[in-house]
Amino acid sequence: MDSLKSDSLKSLLVFDIKSFRLSFRFAFILRYKSSLRSKTEGF
Numbered sequence: 001m002d003s004l005k006s007d008s009l010k011s012l013l014v015f016d017i018k019s020f021r022l023s024f025r026f027a028f029i030l031r032y033k034s035s036l037r038s039k040t041e042g043f
Helices: 002-042
Strands: none
């Protein structure tokens, strides 16, 4: 029972890290696109 608990906790941590990286990448892409748009509008 204890090993099962640690396994689920580990998988939850991995999922948390993956979702965090995904959201971070998404935010980075959004910021990059908005900066590109502002640059093109500046011309």
